[in-house]
Every structure is written in structure tokens, then in C-alpha cells.
Amino acid sequence: MGMLNILLKSMSEDSLRNMSRNMERKMDSLDYESKKHTRISTRHIDVVNEIASRSAGKLPKREHGWYLPNDD
Numbered sequence: 001m002g003m004l005n006i007l008l009k010s011m012s013e014d015s016l017r018n019m020s021r022n023m024e025r026k027m028d029s030l031d032y033e034s035k036k037h038t039r040i041s042t043r044h045i046d047v048v049n050e051i052a053s054r055s056a057g058k059l060p061k062r063e064h065g066w067y068l069p070n071d072d
Helices: 003-012 014-029 033-058
Strands: none
Touching: 003 033, 014 033
């Protein structure tokens, strides 16, 4: 999976989200027990993890921790 990880890191977040949607559509049309579904599902997990790793630093924070709207 080394080449896939390099490819995912070089893609924009929008294209990763589009890829994720396409993979979900493809998995919905396949039999859950099939090998193809399992293969796409494991790649989908990698794509979702890459999206999550990029957006983790974008969450609003305060000095004491996470931003809570009722804290104001």
C-alpha cells in the first residue's frame, strides 16, 4: 500500500472526498461478502483516514482546550 499512501498524500481534500463518495457508491452496489467489496472497503478506510488527518488541525480551540459555544 506504499504507492497508494503517496498518491493519497498528494491529492487535494476535495478530490479525496469525491473519491470517497465514489467508493461508497461502488460498495453499495456490491455484495457485502464479496472480495471486491472488502478490497474497496480497506482502500476506503485509507482515504477516510487521510481526510481526517488533514482536518484535525482545523478545529477551533481555546487556550484551555476545545472550543465550547456555551462557554462564552
